[in-house]
Amino acid sequence: MNTVVDRSIDIGEFIAQPDDDMLICRCEEITKGEIRKAVHDGMWTLTEIRRYLRTGMGLCQGQTCSRLVKGIVARELGVSPAELEPATARSPMRPTEMRIFGTEEV
Amino acid sequence: MVMENKADVVIVGAGIIGCAISYYLSKRGKSVIVLEGSDNIGNGGSSRNGGGVRQSGRDPRELPLAMYGIKELWPTLSEELGVNCEYHKEGNLRLGKTPEHLKILQGLTDRAVACGLDVRMIDSDEVKEINPYLSDEVIGASWCPTDGHANPMVTTLAFYKKAREMGVRFITGEKVERLRKVKGRLRKVYTKENEYEGEFVVVAAGYESREILGTIGVDVPMHKELCECLVTEAEPHMFNQMLGTAEADFYGHQADHGSFVFGGMSGLELNNKDCGPVNSPSNAAITAPCICRGIMKYFPALEDAKIVRTWAGYLDICQDGVPVLGFVDEVPGLVVACAFSGHGFGIAPAVGEQLAMLIDEGKTAVDISGLRYGRFKAKI
Numbered sequence: 001m002n003t004v005v006d007r008s009i010d011i012g013e014f015i016a017q018p019d020d021d022m023l024i025c026r027c028e029e030i031t032k033g034e035i036r037k038a039v040h041d042g043m044w045t046l047t048e049i050r051r052y053l054r055t056g057m058g059l060c061q062g063q064t065c066s067r068l069v070k071g072i073v074a075r076e077l078g079v080s081p082a083e084l085e086p087a088t089a090r091s092p093m094r095p096t097e098m099r100i101f102g103t104e105e106v
Numbered sequence: 107m108v109m110e111n112k113a114d115v116v117i118v119g120a121g122i123i124g125c126a127i128s129y130y131l132s133k134r135g136k137s138v139i140v141l142e143g144s145d146n147i148g149n150g151g152s153s154r155n156g157g158g159v160r161q162s163g164r165d166p167r168e169l170p171l172a173m174y175g176i177k178e179l180w181p182t183l184s185e186e187l188g189v190n191c192e193y194h195k196e197g198n199l200r201l202g203k204t205p206e207h208l209k210i211l212q213g214l215t216d217r218a219v220a221c222g223l224d225v226r227m228i229d230s231d232e233v234k235e236i237n238p239y240l241s242d243e244v245i246g247a248s249w250c251p252t253d254g255h256a257n258p259m260v261t262t263l264a265f266y267k268k269a270r271e272m273g274v275r276f277i278t279g280e281k282v283e284r285l286r287k288v289k290g291r292l293r294k295v296y297t298k299e300n301e302y303e304g305e306f307v308v309v310a311a312g313y314e315s316r317e318i319l320g321t322i323g324v325d326v327p328m329h330k331e332l333c334e335c336l337v338t339e340a341e342p343h344m345f346n347q348m349l350g351t352a353e354a355d356f357y358g359h360q361a362d363h364g365s366f367v368f369g370g371m372s373g374l375e376l377n378n379k380d381c382g383p384v385n386s387p388s389n390a391a392i393t394a395p396c397i398c399r400g401i402m403k404y405f406p407a408l409e410d411a412k413i414v415r416t417w418a419g420y421l422d423i424c425q426d427g428v429p430v431l432g433f434v435d436e437v438p439g440l441v442v443a444c445a446f447s448g449h450g451f452g453i454a455p456a457v458g459e460q461l462a463m464l465i466d467e468g469k470t471a472v473d474i475s476g477l478r479y480g481r482f483k484a485k486i
Binding site: 002006007042043051052059070095103104 | 142153243259263266267278279280297300338363398408410411
Protein backbone atom coordinates (compact mmCIF):
# COMPACT_ATOMS: atom_id res chain seq x y z
CA MET A 1 0.00 0.00 0.00
CA ASN A 2 2.69 2.42 1.14
CA THR A 3 0.75 5.48 2.17
CA VAL A 4 2.23 8.10 4.47
CA VAL A 5 0.74 7.70 7.95
CA ASP A 6 1.65 9.95 10.86
CA ARG A 7 1.31 7.71 13.93
CA SER A 8 0.85 10.75 16.20
CA ILE A 9 -2.57 11.65 14.78
CA ASP A 10 -5.16 11.69 17.54
CA ILE A 11 -7.55 8.71 17.31
CA GLY A 12 -9.27 9.55 20.61
CA GLU A 13 -9.15 7.86 24.01
CA PHE A 14 -9.68 4.17 24.63
CA ILE A 15 -13.23 3.81 25.96
CA ALA A 16 -14.17 0.47 27.57
CA GLN A 17 -17.06 -1.42 25.94
CA PRO A 18 -19.33 -4.04 27.54
CA ASP A 19 -18.16 -6.83 25.21
CA ASP A 20 -14.43 -6.16 25.55
CA ASP A 21 -13.88 -9.56 27.15
CA MET A 22 -15.24 -11.40 24.10
CA LEU A 23 -12.70 -13.86 22.64
CA ILE A 24 -11.82 -12.97 19.05
CA CYS A 25 -8.74 -15.08 18.36
CA ARG A 26 -9.71 -18.45 19.79
CA CYS A 27 -6.37 -20.18 19.20
CA GLU A 28 -4.41 -17.61 21.18
CA GLU A 29 -7.30 -16.42 23.38
CA ILE A 30 -7.10 -12.71 22.54
CA THR A 31 -10.10 -10.54 23.39
CA LYS A 32 -11.75 -7.67 21.60
CA GLY A 33 -10.64 -5.31 24.37
CA GLU A 34 -6.99 -6.36 24.00
CA ILE A 35 -7.14 -5.71 20.26
CA ARG A 36 -8.76 -2.29 20.75
CA LYS A 37 -6.18 -1.36 23.40
CA ALA A 38 -3.32 -2.40 21.10
CA VAL A 39 -4.61 0.07 18.49
CA HIS A 40 -4.34 2.80 21.14
CA ASP A 41 -0.81 1.57 21.93
CA GLY A 42 0.04 2.51 18.34
CA MET A 43 -0.45 -0.81 16.54
CA TRP A 44 -2.29 0.47 13.48
CA THR A 45 -1.67 -2.32 10.96
CA LEU A 46 -2.85 -5.92 11.05
CA THR A 47 0.78 -7.04 10.86
CA GLU A 48 1.68 -5.00 13.95
CA ILE A 49 -1.40 -6.24 15.85
CA ARG A 50 -0.46 -9.82 15.06
CA ARG A 51 3.16 -9.41 16.16
CA TYR A 52 2.15 -7.54 19.32
CA LEU A 53 -0.72 -9.77 20.48
CA ARG A 54 -0.28 -13.07 18.56
CA THR A 55 -3.75 -12.86 16.94
CA GLY A 56 -3.79 -15.25 14.00
CA MET A 57 -0.54 -16.89 15.05
CA GLY A 58 -2.05 -20.04 16.52
CA LEU A 59 -2.99 -23.38 15.01
CA CYS A 60 -5.49 -21.97 12.50
CA GLN A 61 -3.10 -19.18 11.44
CA GLY A 62 -5.86 -16.57 11.45
CA GLN A 63 -8.26 -18.44 9.18
CA THR A 64 -11.00 -17.97 11.78
CA CYS A 65 -10.39 -14.51 13.25
CA SER A 66 -8.56 -12.36 10.73
CA ARG A 67 -11.74 -10.78 9.31
CA LEU A 68 -13.03 -10.04 12.80
CA VAL A 69 -9.70 -8.51 13.85
CA LYS A 70 -9.68 -6.39 10.70
CA GLY A 71 -13.16 -5.05 11.46
CA ILE A 72 -12.27 -4.18 15.05
CA VAL A 73 -9.04 -2.39 14.11
CA ALA A 74 -10.73 -0.49 11.26
CA ARG A 75 -13.53 0.71 13.55
CA GLU A 76 -11.06 1.82 16.18
CA LEU A 77 -9.06 3.80 13.59
CA GLY A 78 -12.19 5.16 11.89
CA VAL A 79 -11.25 3.77 8.47
CA SER A 80 -12.83 1.26 6.07
CA PRO A 81 -11.66 -2.36 6.56
CA ALA A 82 -10.74 -2.33 2.85
CA GLU A 83 -7.96 0.12 3.67
CA LEU A 84 -6.17 -2.36 5.92
CA GLU A 85 -3.65 -4.73 4.34
CA PRO A 86 -4.04 -8.32 5.56
CA ALA A 87 -1.06 -9.87 7.36
CA THR A 88 1.10 -12.10 5.15
CA ALA A 89 -0.01 -15.74 4.90
CA ARG A 90 2.87 -18.10 5.68
CA SER A 91 3.63 -21.65 4.62
CA PRO A 92 2.93 -24.47 5.41
CA MET A 93 -0.78 -24.39 4.57
CA ARG A 94 -1.55 -26.76 7.44
CA PRO A 95 0.45 -27.59 10.57
CA THR A 96 3.00 -30.21 9.50
CA GLU A 97 5.16 -32.50 11.65
CA MET A 98 8.86 -31.77 11.57
CA ARG A 99 9.73 -35.29 10.42
CA ILE A 100 7.45 -34.83 7.38
CA PHE A 101 8.39 -31.22 6.67
CA GLY A 102 12.04 -32.25 6.88
CA THR A 103 11.84 -34.43 3.78
CA GLU A 104 12.80 -32.76 0.49
CA GLU A 105 9.55 -33.81 -1.17
CA VAL A 106 7.38 -31.32 0.74
CA MET B 107 1.73 18.33 6.26
CA VAL B 108 0.43 20.49 9.04
CA MET B 109 2.99 19.58 11.65
CA GLU B 110 6.48 21.02 11.70
CA ASN B 111 8.89 18.65 9.97
CA LYS B 112 11.82 19.70 12.13
CA ALA B 113 13.22 17.95 15.19
CA ASP B 114 16.47 17.69 17.12
CA VAL B 115 17.03 14.29 15.52
CA VAL B 116 15.56 12.65 12.41
CA ILE B 117 15.92 8.85 12.37
CA VAL B 118 15.64 6.90 9.12
CA GLY B 119 14.29 3.41 9.84
CA ALA B 120 11.79 2.22 12.48
CA GLY B 121 13.35 -1.14 13.20
CA ILE B 122 14.39 -2.03 16.71
CA ILE B 123 17.54 0.08 16.36
CA GLY B 124 15.70 3.22 15.20
CA CYS B 125 12.93 2.70 17.78
CA ALA B 126 15.45 2.15 20.61
CA ILE B 127 17.53 5.22 19.69
CA SER B 128 14.33 7.30 19.54
CA TYR B 129 13.25 6.10 22.97
CA TYR B 130 16.57 6.83 24.69
CA LEU B 131 16.84 10.24 22.94
CA SER B 132 13.35 11.10 24.08
CA LYS B 133 14.34 10.18 27.65
CA ARG B 134 17.10 12.75 27.31
CA GLY B 135 14.56 15.41 26.32
CA LYS B 136 15.30 15.46 22.59
CA SER B 137 12.59 15.87 19.96
CA VAL B 138 12.65 13.03 17.43
CA ILE B 139 10.99 12.15 14.11
CA VAL B 140 11.30 8.54 12.88
CA LEU B 141 10.71 7.84 9.19
CA GLU B 142 9.82 4.29 8.12
CA GLY B 143 9.69 3.30 4.45
CA SER B 144 7.36 0.34 4.86
CA ASP B 145 3.82 0.42 6.25
CA ASN B 146 4.81 -1.50 9.40
CA ILE B 147 7.02 -0.68 12.34
CA GLY B 148 9.89 -3.17 12.66
CA ASN B 149 9.20 -4.92 9.39
CA GLY B 150 12.74 -6.03 8.57
CA GLY B 151 15.13 -8.17 10.56
CA SER B 152 13.71 -6.76 13.81
CA SER B 153 10.60 -8.92 13.53
CA ARG B 154 12.18 -11.82 11.66
CA ASN B 155 15.17 -12.87 13.79
CA GLY B 156 15.48 -15.79 16.21
CA GLY B 157 15.45 -13.69 19.40
CA GLY B 158 18.98 -14.40 20.66
CA VAL B 159 20.40 -12.13 23.36
CA ARG B 160 23.92 -13.48 23.29
CA GLN B 161 27.51 -12.59 24.04
CA SER B 162 29.17 -15.92 23.24
CA GLY B 163 30.39 -16.24 19.67
CA ARG B 164 30.58 -12.47 19.27
CA ASP B 165 33.49 -10.52 17.79
CA PRO B 166 35.64 -8.74 20.42
CA ARG B 167 34.77 -5.39 18.79
CA GLU B 168 31.06 -5.74 19.56
CA LEU B 169 31.30 -7.85 22.71
CA PRO B 170 31.47 -4.82 25.05
CA LEU B 171 28.06 -3.63 23.75
CA ALA B 172 26.55 -7.12 24.13
CA MET B 173 27.88 -7.50 27.70
CA TYR B 174 26.78 -3.97 28.69
CA GLY B 175 23.24 -4.52 27.41
CA ILE B 176 22.83 -7.82 29.23
CA LYS B 177 24.17 -6.40 32.47
CA GLU B 178 22.55 -2.97 32.50
CA LEU B 179 19.50 -2.86 30.21
CA TRP B 180 17.86 -6.19 29.41
CA PRO B 181 17.04 -7.22 33.03
CA THR B 182 14.70 -4.22 33.54
CA LEU B 183 13.59 -3.62 29.95
CA SER B 184 10.07 -5.08 30.24
CA GLU B 185 9.41 -2.97 33.31
CA GLU B 186 10.84 0.15 31.71
CA LEU B 187 8.85 -0.17 28.47
CA GLY B 188 5.65 -1.43 30.14
CA VAL B 189 5.43 -4.50 27.89
CA ASN B 190 6.60 -8.05 28.64
CA CYS B 191 9.53 -8.60 26.25
CA GLU B 192 9.81 -12.26 27.39
CA TYR B 193 13.48 -11.91 28.28
CA HIS B 194 15.18 -15.02 29.69
CA LYS B 195 18.76 -14.94 30.92
CA GLU B 196 19.18 -18.68 31.32
CA GLY B 197 22.20 -19.43 29.22
CA ASN B 198 23.31 -20.44 25.75
CA LEU B 199 24.37 -23.96 24.79
CA ARG B 200 26.37 -24.36 21.60
CA LEU B 201 26.34 -28.05 20.88
CA GLY B 202 28.86 -30.45 19.37
CA LYS B 203 28.67 -34.09 18.27
CA THR B 204 32.18 -34.77 16.96
CA PRO B 205 35.77 -33.99 18.03
CA GLU B 206 35.91 -31.48 15.13
CA HIS B 207 32.86 -29.72 16.55
CA LEU B 208 34.51 -29.50 19.97
CA LYS B 209 37.57 -27.93 18.36
CA ILE B 210 35.42 -25.19 16.79
CA LEU B 211 33.66 -24.60 20.12
CA GLN B 212 36.96 -24.49 22.01
CA GLY B 213 38.24 -21.80 19.63
CA LEU B 214 35.12 -19.65 20.12
CA THR B 215 35.32 -20.17 23.88
CA ASP B 216 39.00 -19.21 24.13
CA ARG B 217 38.39 -15.97 22.23
CA ALA B 218 35.42 -15.02 24.44
CA VAL B 219 37.26 -15.85 27.68
CA ALA B 220 40.11 -13.58 26.55
CA CYS B 221 37.51 -10.76 26.41
CA GLY B 222 36.38 -11.43 29.97
CA LEU B 223 33.21 -13.38 29.20
CA ASP B 224 32.04 -16.18 31.52
CA VAL B 225 31.88 -19.04 29.01
CA ARG B 226 33.33 -22.54 29.28
CA MET B 227 33.38 -25.99 27.67
CA ILE B 228 31.22 -28.64 29.32
CA ASP B 229 31.00 -32.42 28.82
CA SER B 230 28.00 -34.52 27.81
CA ASP B 231 26.93 -35.20 31.42
CA GLU B 232 26.74 -31.52 32.22
CA VAL B 233 24.95 -30.80 28.93
CA LYS B 234 22.34 -33.43 29.84
CA GLU B 235 21.94 -31.91 33.27
CA ILE B 236 21.22 -28.50 31.73
CA ASN B 237 19.03 -29.87 28.94
CA PRO B 238 17.85 -33.49 29.27
CA TYR B 239 15.99 -33.47 25.93
CA LEU B 240 19.09 -33.48 23.73
CA SER B 241 20.25 -36.40 21.58
CA ASP B 242 22.69 -38.84 23.22
CA GLU B 243 25.06 -38.10 20.34
CA VAL B 244 25.90 -34.70 21.85
CA ILE B 245 29.40 -35.09 23.34
CA GLY B 246 29.98 -31.57 24.59
CA ALA B 247 29.06 -27.91 24.33
CA SER B 248 30.16 -24.42 25.09
CA TRP B 249 28.09 -22.90 27.90
CA CYS B 250 27.55 -19.22 28.56
CA PRO B 251 25.20 -18.91 31.56
CA THR B 252 24.48 -15.18 31.10
CA ASP B 253 23.24 -15.47 27.50
CA GLY B 254 19.55 -15.73 26.74
CA HIS B 255 16.68 -14.79 24.46
CA ALA B 256 13.66 -12.49 24.19
CA ASN B 257 10.67 -11.94 21.88
CA PRO B 258 11.95 -9.75 19.02
CA MET B 259 8.56 -8.72 17.61
CA VAL B 260 7.23 -7.58 20.96
CA THR B 261 10.49 -5.91 22.06
CA THR B 262 10.64 -3.86 18.85
CA LEU B 263 7.02 -2.76 19.18
CA ALA B 264 7.53 -2.08 22.92
CA PHE B 265 10.28 0.46 22.14
CA TYR B 266 7.98 2.00 19.53
CA LYS B 267 4.99 2.13 21.89
CA LYS B 268 6.93 3.75 24.71
CA ALA B 269 8.74 6.24 22.44
CA ARG B 270 5.44 7.20 20.80
CA GLU B 271 3.85 7.76 24.22
CA MET B 272 6.76 10.04 25.09
CA GLY B 273 6.11 12.18 22.04
CA VAL B 274 8.37 10.70 19.35
CA ARG B 275 6.71 11.23 15.97
CA PHE B 276 6.67 8.07 13.84
CA ILE B 277 5.71 8.30 10.17
CA THR B 278 5.26 5.05 8.22
CA GLY B 279 5.04 4.60 4.45
CA GLU B 280 7.52 7.47 4.21
CA LYS B 281 10.43 6.14 2.17
CA VAL B 282 13.57 8.24 2.33
CA GLU B 283 15.06 8.99 -1.09
CA ARG B 284 18.05 11.18 -0.29
CA LEU B 285 19.98 13.12 2.32
CA ARG B 286 21.49 16.58 1.88
CA LYS B 287 24.07 18.69 3.66
CA VAL B 288 23.46 22.36 4.44
CA LYS B 289 26.62 24.44 4.89
CA GLY B 290 28.77 21.36 5.35
CA ARG B 291 26.50 19.61 7.87
CA LEU B 292 23.92 16.91 7.18
CA ARG B 293 20.50 18.37 8.02
CA LYS B 294 17.92 17.48 5.39
CA VAL B 295 16.09 14.26 4.65
CA TYR B 296 13.90 14.01 1.56
CA THR B 297 11.09 11.57 0.87
CA LYS B 298 8.97 11.48 -2.28
CA GLU B 299 6.72 14.31 -1.14
CA ASN B 300 8.16 15.73 2.04
CA GLU B 301 11.26 17.26 3.51
CA TYR B 302 12.49 16.80 7.09
CA GLU B 303 15.23 18.54 9.00
CA GLY B 304 17.26 17.72 12.11
CA GLU B 305 20.42 18.76 13.95
CA PHE B 306 21.39 15.10 13.60
CA VAL B 307 20.28 12.47 11.13
CA VAL B 308 20.51 8.80 12.13
CA VAL B 309 20.47 6.19 9.36
CA ALA B 310 19.32 2.84 10.76
CA ALA B 311 17.52 1.32 7.78
CA GLY B 312 19.15 -2.12 7.58
CA TYR B 313 20.48 -3.01 4.14
CA GLU B 314 18.52 -0.11 2.61
CA SER B 315 20.89 2.21 4.53
CA ARG B 316 23.46 1.60 1.81
CA GLU B 317 21.47 3.30 -0.93
CA ILE B 318 20.34 6.13 1.34
CA LEU B 319 23.87 6.83 2.62
CA GLY B 320 25.11 6.67 -0.97
CA THR B 321 23.29 9.96 -1.65
CA ILE B 322 25.86 11.78 0.50
CA GLY B 323 28.85 9.75 -0.60
CA VAL B 324 29.01 7.31 2.32
CA ASP B 325 29.22 3.65 1.31
CA VAL B 326 28.98 0.98 3.99
CA PRO B 327 30.45 -2.24 2.56
CA MET B 328 27.64 -4.74 3.12
CA HIS B 329 25.48 -7.18 1.27
CA LYS B 330 22.23 -8.89 2.16
CA GLU B 331 21.66 -12.54 2.82
CA LEU B 332 18.40 -14.40 3.28
CA CYS B 333 17.89 -16.23 6.57
CA GLU B 334 14.81 -18.22 7.51
CA CYS B 335 12.90 -19.19 10.63
CA LEU B 336 10.16 -21.61 11.56
CA VAL B 337 7.88 -21.94 14.55
CA THR B 338 6.07 -24.97 15.96
CA GLU B 339 2.70 -25.18 17.66
CA ALA B 340 2.74 -24.69 21.44
CA GLU B 341 4.42 -27.65 23.17
CA PRO B 342 4.70 -28.45 26.88
CA HIS B 343 7.49 -26.44 28.47
CA MET B 344 10.89 -28.16 28.02
CA PHE B 345 13.74 -25.71 28.52
CA ASN B 346 14.69 -22.02 28.69
CA GLN B 347 18.19 -21.95 27.16
CA MET B 348 19.13 -20.45 23.82
CA LEU B 349 20.61 -23.13 21.57
CA GLY B 350 23.03 -23.30 18.69
CA THR B 351 25.45 -25.81 17.22
CA ALA B 352 29.13 -25.81 16.26
CA GLU B 353 28.23 -26.12 12.59
CA ALA B 354 25.36 -23.61 12.83
CA ASP B 355 22.81 -26.24 11.71
CA PHE B 356 20.15 -24.19 13.48
CA TYR B 357 19.67 -21.85 16.41
CA GLY B 358 16.62 -21.22 18.54
CA HIS B 359 14.67 -21.47 21.76
CA GLN B 360 11.30 -22.31 23.25
CA ALA B 361 9.16 -19.18 23.63
CA ASP B 362 7.03 -18.39 26.70
CA HIS B 363 4.04 -19.23 24.54
CA GLY B 364 5.32 -22.83 24.27
CA SER B 365 6.22 -22.76 20.59
CA PHE B 366 9.77 -23.49 19.46
CA VAL B 367 11.37 -20.85 17.27
CA PHE B 368 14.30 -22.04 15.17
CA GLY B 369 16.29 -20.29 12.48
CA GLY B 370 18.88 -21.36 9.96
CA MET B 371 20.04 -21.35 6.37
CA SER B 372 20.35 -23.85 3.52
CA GLY B 373 23.88 -22.78 2.62
CA LEU B 374 22.80 -22.05 -0.96
CA GLU B 375 21.39 -18.57 -0.23
CA LEU B 376 23.90 -16.63 -2.32
CA ASN B 377 22.89 -18.31 -5.57
CA ASN B 378 19.53 -19.92 -4.95
CA LYS B 379 16.85 -18.36 -7.15
CA ASP B 380 14.00 -20.22 -5.52
CA CYS B 381 12.99 -17.55 -3.02
CA GLY B 382 10.30 -15.50 -4.66
CA PRO B 383 10.54 -12.06 -6.20
CA VAL B 384 13.80 -10.13 -5.99
CA ASN B 385 13.93 -7.85 -2.94
CA SER B 386 11.13 -9.67 -1.16
CA PRO B 387 12.11 -11.79 1.80
CA SER B 388 10.27 -14.99 0.87
CA ASN B 389 11.02 -18.55 1.96
CA ALA B 390 12.94 -20.86 -0.33
CA ALA B 391 11.43 -24.34 -0.63
CA ILE B 392 14.64 -26.06 0.52
CA THR B 393 15.47 -24.09 3.65
CA ALA B 394 12.82 -24.89 6.29
CA PRO B 395 13.15 -28.65 5.60
CA CYS B 396 16.92 -28.26 6.02
CA ILE B 397 16.42 -26.50 9.38
CA CYS B 398 14.04 -29.31 10.43
CA ARG B 399 16.69 -31.94 9.69
CA GLY B 400 19.24 -29.93 11.67
CA ILE B 401 16.91 -29.74 14.67
CA MET B 402 16.04 -33.46 14.59
CA LYS B 403 19.76 -34.36 14.60
CA TYR B 404 19.99 -32.75 18.03
CA PHE B 405 16.37 -33.00 19.26
CA PRO B 406 14.84 -36.29 18.14
CA ALA B 407 12.06 -35.65 20.67
CA LEU B 408 10.75 -32.82 18.50
CA GLU B 409 10.15 -34.87 15.34
CA ASP B 410 6.40 -34.90 15.90
CA ALA B 411 6.15 -31.21 16.73
CA LYS B 412 4.06 -29.47 14.09
CA ILE B 413 5.44 -26.52 12.15
CA VAL B 414 2.72 -23.87 11.90
CA ARG B 415 4.60 -21.06 10.16
CA THR B 416 7.83 -20.20 8.37
CA TRP B 417 9.22 -16.84 7.32
CA ALA B 418 12.33 -15.24 5.92
CA GLY B 419 14.27 -12.04 6.45
CA TYR B 420 17.40 -10.34 5.23
CA LEU B 421 20.60 -10.01 7.22
CA ASP B 422 22.62 -6.88 6.43
CA ILE B 423 26.04 -8.54 6.39
CA CYS B 424 28.99 -6.22 6.80
CA GLN B 425 32.28 -6.88 4.98
CA ASP B 426 33.94 -7.75 8.30
CA GLY B 427 30.92 -9.19 10.11
CA VAL B 428 30.31 -6.47 12.71
CA PRO B 429 28.05 -3.38 12.61
CA VAL B 430 28.94 0.14 11.57
CA LEU B 431 28.07 2.54 14.37
CA GLY B 432 28.52 6.18 15.28
CA PHE B 433 29.68 9.43 13.69
CA VAL B 434 31.25 9.61 10.24
CA ASP B 435 34.19 12.03 9.98
CA GLU B 436 33.35 13.10 6.41
CA VAL B 437 29.73 14.02 7.22
CA PRO B 438 29.14 16.03 10.41
CA GLY B 439 25.60 15.57 11.72
CA LEU B 440 25.35 11.97 10.50
CA VAL B 441 25.04 8.98 12.81
CA VAL B 442 25.17 5.52 11.24
CA ALA B 443 23.71 2.34 12.77
CA CYS B 444 23.55 -0.46 10.22
CA ALA B 445 25.26 -3.59 8.83
CA PHE B 446 24.37 -5.52 12.00
CA SER B 447 25.23 -8.78 10.26
CA GLY B 448 22.53 -10.75 12.09
CA HIS B 449 23.59 -9.60 15.57
CA GLY B 450 21.35 -6.55 15.90
CA PHE B 451 18.52 -7.72 18.12
CA GLY B 452 20.47 -8.67 21.23
CA ILE B 453 22.55 -5.50 21.25
CA ALA B 454 19.70 -3.17 20.22
CA PRO B 455 18.98 -1.69 23.68
CA ALA B 456 22.70 -1.02 24.24
CA VAL B 457 23.09 0.49 20.76
CA GLY B 458 20.02 2.69 21.29
CA GLU B 459 21.16 3.91 24.69
CA GLN B 460 24.77 4.50 23.68
CA LEU B 461 24.01 6.25 20.38
CA ALA B 462 21.52 8.52 22.19
CA MET B 463 24.36 9.38 24.58
CA LEU B 464 26.71 9.96 21.64
CA ILE B 465 24.25 12.38 20.03
CA ASP B 466 23.55 14.18 23.32
CA GLU B 467 27.02 14.27 24.88
CA GLY B 468 29.40 13.54 22.01
CA LYS B 469 30.78 10.40 23.69
CA THR B 470 29.79 6.86 24.68
CA ALA B 471 30.31 4.94 27.94
CA VAL B 472 30.97 1.68 26.08
CA ASP B 473 33.91 1.48 23.66
CA ILE B 474 32.50 1.35 20.12
CA SER B 475 35.67 2.60 18.39
CA GLY B 476 36.20 -0.73 16.60
CA LEU B 477 32.84 -0.29 14.86
CA ARG B 478 33.51 3.08 13.18
CA TYR B 479 32.78 3.66 9.50
CA GLY B 480 36.41 4.72 8.91
CA ARG B 481 37.76 1.21 9.59
CA PHE B 482 37.53 -0.13 6.05
CA LYS B 483 40.82 -0.01 4.15
CA ALA B 484 42.13 -1.88 1.13
CA LYS B 485 44.34 -4.80 2.15
CA ILE B 486 47.57 -3.26 0.86
